[in-house]
Amino acid sequence: MQRRHFLTLSAVTVGGVLVYSLDRKLSRVYAQGNAVRIPLHFFDEREALIVAAAVARIFPSDESGPGAQEAGVVVYIDRQLAGPYGRDHDRYRQGPFENGVPEVGYQGKLTRGEIYREGVKKLAGFDRLSPAEQDAALRQIENSEFFTLLRQHTIEGMFSDPMHGGNIDMVGWQLIGFPGPQMTYLEDVDKHFGQTFRPKPVSLTGGHPIEDEK
Amino acid sequence: MKTLPSTDVVIVGGGWTGLLMAKELGARTKHSIVVLERGGPRDNAYYTTTMDELDYLVRNRMVQDCSRETVTFRHSVADKALPLRQLGSFLPGTGVGGAGEHWGAGSPRHSPDCFDLYTKTIEKYGAKKLPEDHCIQDWGITYDELEPYYTRAEKMIGVAGKAGNIRGKRVEGGNVFEGWRSEEYPLPPTKIPYYASLFRDAANSLGYHPFPYPSATLTEIYKNPDGVTRSACTYCGYCHAGCMIGAKAQPTNVLLPVIEKQKGVSIRTGARVYRIVHDGNKKARGVSYVDASGQECFQPAELVFLGSWTFSNTRLLLLSGIGEPYDPITGKGTLGRNLTHELTLPAARVFLDKPLNRFMGTGSAAISVDDLNGDLIDHSNLSFIRGGLLRANSQGYQPILNFGFVPPSVKSRWGSEWKKAAVHYYDQNAPIVFIGEHLAYKGNYMDLDPVYRDDRGDPLLRLTLDWRDNERKMTEYMIPKAVELGRAMGAKEITPFPGLRHYDATRYQGTQVHGGTIIGSSAETSVVNPYLQHWQVPNLFVLGGSVFPQKPVAGPTLTILAQTLRTADAVIDRYLKRPGLLA
Numbered sequence: 001m002q003r004r005h006f007l008t009l010s011a012v013t014v015g016g017v018l019v020y021s022l023d024r025k026l027s028r029v030y031a032q033g034n035a036v037r038i039p040l041h042f043f044d045e046r047e048a049l050i051v052a053a054a055v056a057r058i059f060p061s062d063e064s065g066p067g068a069q070e071a072g073v074v075v076y077i078d079r080q081l082a083g084p085y086g087r088d089h090d091r092y093r094q095g096p097f098e099n100g101v102p103e104v105g106y107q108g109k110l111t112r113g114e115i116y117r118e119g120v121k122k123l124a125g126f127d128r129l130s131p132a133e134q135d136a137a138l139r140q141i142e143n144s145e146f147f148t149l150l151r152q153h154t155i156e157g158m159f160s161d162p163m164h165g166g167n168i169d170m171v172g173w174q175l176i177g178f179p180g181p182q183m184t185y186l187e188d189v190d191k192h193f194g195q196t197f198r199p200k201p202v203s204l205t206g207g208h209p210i211e212d213e214k
Numbered sequence: 215m216k217t218l219p220s221t222d223v224v225i226v227g228g229g230w231t232g233l234l235m236a237k238e239l240g241a242r243t244k245h246s247i248v249v250l251e252r253g254g255p256r257d258n259a260y261y262t263t264t265m266d267e268l269d270y271l272v273r274n275r276m277v278q279d280c281s282r283e284t285v286t287f288r289h290s291v292a293d294k295a296l297p298l299r300q301l302g303s304f305l306p307g308t309g310v311g312g313a314g315e316h317w318g319a320g321s322p323r324h325s326p327d328c329f330d331l332y333t334k335t336i337e338k339y340g341a342k343k344l345p346e347d348h349c350i351q352d353w354g355i356t357y358d359e360l361e362p363y364y365t366r367a368e369k370m371i372g373v374a375g376k377a378g379n380i381r382g383k384r385v386e387g388g389n390v391f392e393g394w395r396s397e398e399y400p401l402p403p404t405k406i407p408y409y410a411s412l413f414r415d416a417a418n419s420l421g422y423h424p425f426p427y428p429s430a431t432l433t434e435i436y437k438n439p440d441g442v443t444r445s446a447c448t449y450c451g452y453c454h455a456g457c458m459i460g461a462k463a464q465p466t467n468v469l470l471p472v473i474e475k476q477k478g479v480s481i482r483t484g485a486r487v488y489r490i491v492h493d494g495n496k497k498a499r500g501v502s503y504v505d506a507s508g509q510e511c512f513q514p515a516e517l518v519f520l521g522s523w524t525f526s527n528t529r530l531l532l533l534s535g536i537g538e539p540y541d542p543i544t545g546k547g548t549l550g551r552n553l554t555h556e557l558t559l560p561a562a563r564v565f566l567d568k569p570l571n572r573f574m575g576t577g578s579a580a581i582s583v584d585d586l587n588g589d590l591i592d593h594s595n596l597s598f599i600r601g602g603l604l605r606a607n608s609q610g611y612q613p614i615l616n617f618g619f620v621p622p623s624v625k626s627r628w629g630s631e632w633k634k635a636a637v638h639y640y641d642q643n644a645p646i647v648f649i650g651e652h653l654a655y656k657g658n659y660m661d662l663d664p665v666y667r668d669d670r671g672d673p674l675l676r677l678t679l680d681w682r683d684n685e686r687k688m689t690e691y692m693i694p695k696a697v698e699l700g701r702a703m704g705a706k707e708i709t710p711f712p713g714l715r716h717y718d719a720t721r722y723q724g725t726q727v728h729g730g731t732i733i734g735s736s737a738e739t740s741v742v743n744p745y746l747q748h749w750q751v752p753n754l755f756v757l758g759g760s761v762f763p764q765k766p767v768a769g770p771t772l773t774i775l776a777q778t779l780r781t782a783d784a785v786i787d788r789y790l791k792r793p794g795l796l797a
Contacts, residue, residue, distance in 0.1 A: 057629060064634040085273065092284040092299045094666060100296040103718040104287050107296055135629065151628055159613035160268035176640040178573055178613045181265035184448035185574040189608075190405040197571045204266060 005040040007048040038075055041082035047120045048074055053127035055154045057134050065175045068154055076157030076166025086113035119146030163205045170201045170209045217512045223247040224501055224515035226487045229312025231757035231778045232521030233469040238782035240476035247478050250485040250503055253309030256466055261458035267612040270455035276316045277305040283668040287719045289680040291542055297666045302720035304727050306523050311465040313725050316454050318577035319430040319462045320769040321373045323364050325588045326357035326393040328766035335599055345684050347656045350764050354735035354744040357393050363776035365396050371463035372436045375399035375428030389425040391584045401433045404579045409570045409644050413606030414581040416702035422583040429578035430463035440472045451610020453577035490534040498754045517753050524760040528660050528730030529675040537741055540659050548741050550661050552654040552729035554765040557685050560645035561696035564705035565621040569641045575608035587767055598687040602650030602767045604696055619643050621707035646696040650688050652765035660730045680717045689714045726770050728762035745784045745796045752795045755781055
């Protein structure tokens with residue numbers, strides 16, 4: 001049987017992390033000591049650390065707010081790639097495969113999962129580089145299909161419903177003031193002109209963000 | 215192959231046109247009607263779980279499964295076409311309701327001069343003004359003939375709007391440039407959210423005539439003439455994932471409730487039609503399809519309607535050998551000609567210093583200006599013909615598809631600087647969209663691809679499509695107008711559209727692709743007559759946007775519904791009494 005891989009995240013700021021299994025069952029993984037161990041479905045731990053480091057440079061945690069790390073973007077990507085999307089089940093996969101103009105879109109033979117496997121291989125040791133070295137390494141691959149996916153999936157993992165594994169605790173939505181799926185704005189849609197209106201976010205998994213324990 | 219019991223009528227496709235034809239025939243005749251839909255069943259309850267941007271708006275769970283069937287694409291006959299391995303610039307639907315389930319509900323009428331575009335343009339400017347390789351032509355029907363059907367369609371789906379021209383009398387507040395209407399809209403316009411209101415004020419200050427965009431999202435509880443009652447929109451912003459409360463008109467909430475009570479109509483889902491069976495291009499005998507279990511079936515029928523969207527309508531005729539395929543070199547043949555898409559682009563993205571709360575809205579809670587549309591500006595000294603509308607839409611902005619836009623002063627696309635600007639401007643930017651008329655050209659057409667096949671082994675449809683200078687110059691003219699409007703809205707920074715080069719099948723524009731089975735007054739230059747009846751095969755009718763000879767600016771759905779109603783009248787009142795070519 002394949003060895004189970006876990007991603008170990010620092011638990012300095014979180015008491016527990018909401019994690020969704022592939023069938024979208026919710027569980028909360030609590031810190032053991034100073035770390036949270038999250039089961040992986042697509043990446044092995046080495047790959048996950050590289051992807052986590054890369055997405056943290058694309059969407060950093062800094063003075064303008066939390067980023068890919070807090071949102072658990074790597075967990076989101078792991079769940080996506082482990083499913084039919086990672087195997088390109090939604091794409092037309094018949095040959096012949098030929099290069100075309102950019103306006104006809106992706107024509108490669110590799111699935112998204114395979115693109116990640118290849119791309120991560122070329123970033124061996126990335127997670128141990130300094131931030132400046134990491135940025136330089138990413139600039140080298142900026143025009144690759146791998147980087148295009150990485151950037152797109154970072155945004156998805158920041159702002160998709162938490163049921164997909166990212167946007168943990170709606171951290172992405174809180175960052176930009178998006179309230180999630182709400183049933184009605186009938187009373188508000190033509191009011192608050194020029195003023196910030198921020199209903200408390202809700203997600204499809206139910207509930208509001210966790211209140212900080214003071 | 216299993217031969218099924220014969221039915222009076224078979225309808226291919228369970229979207230707006232197929233279900234509307236079924237409803238009309240079911241209500242007004244005693245015929246047996248079978249609707250064949252390739253996708254799955256759907257009802258209103260389906261939409262209680264779809265408020266998920268990732269699955270429904272990014273992964274496009276409601277649209278055509280292109281792992282089974284897609285289209286191939288190239289810019290010109292000199293290029294080799296490659297398959298669109300995932301969809302981009304258009305999103306054809308699948309399942310009961312079709313693309314009518316995920317549309318944005320914009321419901322304007324076409325301007326009257328769209329129907330005789332060729333004649334009107336020649337009259338005013340002479341033949342030399344037309345682009346060299348154009349193949350635009352008149353529809354063979356007029357706006358006046360279609361007006362009563364527009365009115366019926368608006369009442370059926372419940373269009374919210376403000377009239378600008380009632381029987382020739384100008385009404386301020388509506389679109390004063392629109393064609394005459396016999397009555398006011400069935401419902402008052404949508405509420406106008408902040409972003410659209412900023413555009414309205416800016417447009418007024420510059421002397422334009424802004425108006426609330428007509429929308430088939432109910433603004434009050436409404437009972438239509440068929441007795442279907444629907445509730446009012448709550449501006450949740452998830453229109454494109456299907457409306458869970460039935461406020462946005464969709465085939466499943468407007469037509470299905472009526473059809474479900476009709477004894478004569480049955481809908482079969484998971485039924486992929488692959489051929490129209492016919493006798494020597496003279497009479498259709500029925501259709502062949504693969505049912506949900508994989509069984510090949512022949513469904514005999516007296517009368518066949520194609521209502522399967524532009525691509526499948528055209529491809530089914532090509533695969534079945536009905537009509538003569540168009541040849542772009544000789545200009546002979548009519549099937550597949552006049553492929554057009556809409557010209558839709560973010561003419562100017564405005565970055566403001568105020569929050570927009572733009573998560574609130576509805577698919578077409580928009581303010582539009584028509585002042586630059588059609589032939590309202592004099593083109594004598596311009597290097598293009600026709601025009602389009604500018605629009606600010608408070609459609610309910612979702613975060614994945616709308617995060618990451620930064621003003622032109624920010625150069626990076628990832629990292630700290632980008633993130634800071636993208637977070638700061640997330641709720642302070644939106645596009646002013648230009649929607650332009652797309653003319654038909656001899657080199658833009660559809661045929662069967664010689665290489666790529668679907669999962670059954672049938673050739674894919676091949677699109678040959680590119681912009682011409684008329685679209686490029688029109689865009690060049692409109693971008694500064696949009697930028698000027700953006701400045702008047704108080705924009706701190708503006709990103710103008712970089713300009714139109716080649717048609718890009720990866721950039722979403724809209725699910726409004728036309729042509730292939732075009733309407734016209736002569737069998738020499740069109741596939742169907744003005745009643746949407748096939749010129750050679752009179753018991754075959756083709757419904758939908760595939761009959762448009764070129765793409766007017768207005769969203770096509772209302773016109774498609776009006777044309778379908780007109781055909782239903784002609785079939786029920788005349789054809790069924792005396793089958794044959796309608797004149």
